[in-house]
Structures are given as structure tokens and as C-alpha cells.
Amino acid sequence: GDLPVPAVTKGATFMSPRVRARMAELQLTAADLAGIMGTGAGNRVTIKDLENFLHKIETQTAHEASAIRAGVADAMRRSWTRPLSTIGSSVSLDPVLQDRQSRDPKPGPGLYALRALAVALSKNPGAAAKLIGNRVVQSKSIDVGIAVEAEDGIMVPVIRGADKTSLADLATKYKELVELARQRRISPDMQAGGIATVSNFGTFGMEWGTPIPLPDQTLLLGLGVGKKVPSWNEEKKEFVPCTEAQITLSFDHRSIDGGGAGRLLKRVIELLENPNEL
Template structure:
């Protein structure tokens, strides 16, 4: 009976490998075309590897918890000639012939059947998260020697990873011996492997921190907004109001969302705003499109769908690309203040805190009255805008949120 390989697919144009989370099938199971066989995790989301044809699982040659490169054969399905003719899939023999010799196939991480029977074991790879480390200076403790850099590369360490190491070299420089002593010191400590999601967040924050970031903040009175939300059916998410107000403010001050490239500031061509959604061991940021042209009511369905996909770790690259700024509602964790960090490809991130009941003086009634007050915090790339520009954006957001009927 012909055999068809189960291959790690290309899960996104910037994704080179994925980690196997769970097998949904076992050897001997009968499967149909487009059935989800394996759950995998990339540095962006959890996805499924489907079968392109129906048949019987003959072999699963990969391991849960291991990462495999795109193109790796993860298993084999026995398939009828009729199913092959119907679906047009390639067999193991056809794929091996297209790749040349068995040795060439193995080197390319395509693990096909050998002449003596059996299958090559797929080669697990280390998750590869590309990015810039925290910038280092050229003197004293900040200098990294070529020998030290080579050792860090062997261990997969970034410059930020050695910040806890005390240096004994000239001017406090960290030497290879210092690093080895530190690694030996912590070798018996409890530890856990960082997930692809955690590595992706760490990489993004390292790259973000290569820029001079600053934050401004101010309180807003939430009573009108909360009353407006309660009157809607269904009730829109509070974060959706902030998204909408942020987009309208940026449409009025588009230079605030510009991105510095060399000697130019590239302005946004659309006001697509990211939404930070907390998931296990990280944060997903789906992007809500054209927020400045749609009302809160118009955006409710898109918003709810993106939040659901993010929490299920089912976002695709299309869901996450192209945002010009992000909104994060850290108030959902009961926090009353914070300074969020923008993504490397964005200049701004706006955070909103939990609402707190406070007495506020009212000139209208000549007395203190109880109101619900929350903090807005805007973090920005100080190369692109200054505090005054950031303040104008933030004040406009606050004005819009305190008059929610305009949203």
C-alpha cells in the first residue's frame, strides 16, 4: 500500500520550526482528509497539522515536547491508490525521489524510508528566536570579548542574559571564567524550559528596549463610560472603547504613531490597533483593523472573535501583522498603575488601569463627590515624539472616553 508522509508544514513566512504539543492520533488510527493530527506551538500561536488525505496512521516518528524544522517528516500514513488519485498527494517514494539520495534527504531534515526498511528519526532542533540583544557599550563592564561572545553563542545566550553575572575582568568585564562559574553556581537551582511563547515575548522586549522609551499618564473619570457600556446590548468590552478612542486620537495626530527608519519618520497608512490578550506563559496581540472608521458597536464582533482566537492560541499571521500601536488593559488584574512596553515594530502602547472609587471635587455642586477613576498610561518612543505630543494624544483619548457617545 502506498505511504504518504506527515510533514511539518510552513506555518507562517517567518516561522522556521515548531514544537509538538500533542498527538491527536495513534498508530493504527483511521483518519480522513483535513483531520487535525498534531497540535504544534510556534513562537506566535498554537496550530494544528492536518492530513492532506485519508488513510491509516502507520508511524509517528516525532516526540511531544521537541521542536522540528519545517519540512520534517513527523509520521507516515498508509493510503489507498484511489485516495492518492483523489487528493493528488505525494507518496514517500515520490518525495524521496524529488529530494535525491536518502543522505541528501536526511541532511535536509526530510526523513524518508531507507532501503533497509524503517524511517530516519527526525532531527529535533533548538527553537530559534531571532532578534537584537540589549545594546552593549565598548568600555569596562559592558565590553564583550570575542572569546566571550563565542561562548555565549555556543550557549545561545544574549547580552541581557549575563546581566546577573559579576565580572572580575578589567573594569568589571564579565569573562568566560566568570560565566562558567555562574552557570555552575545555578546548575542545581530549580528551573524550567522557556516555551516558544515566552522566548518570543523575551525577544520582542529586548528589541523594544534598544529604544529610548518614556511614559506619561493621567486619570480619567469612568462613570459616563461605565453607564454607556451598561446600556448596550451586548455590552462591549471596556478595552474596545479604549481602542476606538486611541484610534480616533491617532487619526488626529498621525505623526505620534510614526516609525523612525534612518532619517525618515514613516507615518501610518491605516489605524489598525493591536489588543494585548494574556494567554498561558505570554501575551498575544491580535490587530483590530480600521478602528478609526468603525463605531464601538461595529467593532464588537471582530473584537470578540479576535480575543477568542487569541485565548485559544489560534491566531494566524494575518491576525497579528500591521498594527501601529497597542492597547493593554492591565486593570483586569486589579492593577492601578503600570508602564507597558510597546512592541518593537510600534511606537506607542496605551494602558488602562482598574477603576477605583475616589472623592473628586465638583465645582458644579461645590463639594466632593464619589466617582470611579482609572489611570491611562502611554509609553512612547522618545525619538519620534516628545512628552508634549504624547500628552496631547493622551488628553484626547481621555476626552473621548469621558464622552463615550462619540465612540
């Protein structure tokens, strides 16, 4: 039979031209007004509903959003207009943790992930291609961003030619970028032109996440926190402790299918578990 259709749709879906004009004046979006219950015909949001909503906001604690927060909000709003998907798997971090002990400076797991993604993309750059209109646009350079926490937001400086940048150089550059982010001195040019981004949300103790790719990028690789888990050792015929993390790949499904994304993530995992190839 036919699917049931609600007789009434609630929320800021139906808005009069006068309401839309007032929204434009205040630079508001429909998402900002999602909590309004319209009292007009067919639950249409009236100008009175909007003004009541604005009055309630004035009675609450509020402050102007910082430039960084406003920028992040705008980027995420634009990103969400695309069909995004996320796949994930587990990865053993023991090889990375052992390898980093022999390096100076010592890169963190997130930088190993960035390097692994860059190396994987250097052999398969089409995985990070962008769909613009009916054209598939592929970058000539493997420029990968890394999410850096700043006050009231996230900044994503880009490592140019990351596939040609050693782990030692990545560690040095990352330290510099973190300091610049704290000082809010990362310029727009330093954040432009990336083809993918790495987010190490494991630094916050998170195991799993579905980070949203930036609006001008197709891919975002996420790495969770490492945890000790039992792993079956075929040679010893017993379970042994292993440091394991969850790794995710969020992608624009218009540009790459699940199979292509899966093969890319599998290659990233192979590189992380064989860091001598990095």
C-alpha cells in the same frame, strides 16, 4: 568639579572574545549574564566565570521557554533599545460605565480606550508615525493592537481600521480573539502591522503601569483599574463619588515629543468622558 567615576565596573560588561563566542553558541545575550561577577583583570568575565554560572543554572529548576515567552522576550529586548517615555493622567470612567449599559454586546473599558485612541489617531495619524533611519513613516490605516493574555505570555492581535470599527463590532471581535489566544491560534499575520497598542492592565487590579511599546510601534496606551474617589462638583459645591482610573501613554521619544503625546492623551480622555462621540 569632575563627576566621580567608579574605579571598577562589575558585572558582565567586560567579556573576552572567547566568552562572546561561547555566548553566541548558546544564544545568550549580555542581559542574560548580568548577574555574573567577573574574576578576571578589571572584573572581566572569564570563560571559567561563564561555565560556573551555567553549572549553577543546571542545579536549579529550569525548563525551555515557550515560543510565546521567547517571542515576548525578544520583542521587549528590541523595544528597550529606544528612548521610551511615559506620561499619564486620570480619567473618569462613569460616562463609559453608563454608556455600556445601553449597548449589546457590552464593550469593556479597554475597548472604549482602543476606540478612543483610534478615533484620536484618525485625526492625527502622525502621532503614531515611526522613525526609520532619517525618514518618518506614517501608516495609511489606523490599525490598533490590543494586548490579550495567553498562557505564558501576551499576544497582540491587531484590529484593522479600528477607527472605522464600531464598539459593537470591537466587542464581538475581542471575544473571538480571546478565545483564539487561549487556543494559541493567533497567527503572526494577525499580530503584524499595528501602529499602536492598548493594554488594559486594570483587569489585573493594577492602577498604574508603564507598558513598553512593541518594537515596530511608537505608542502604547495603558488603562488602570477604576476606583471610587471623591470628585469636586462645581454645581453642587460638594464632593461626589466618581469612578476614576489612571491612563498612561508610553511612546518612542524619537518619533513624538512630550507635547504631542500629551495632546493625544488629552484627546483620548475627552473621548472617553464623552462616549457618545465614539
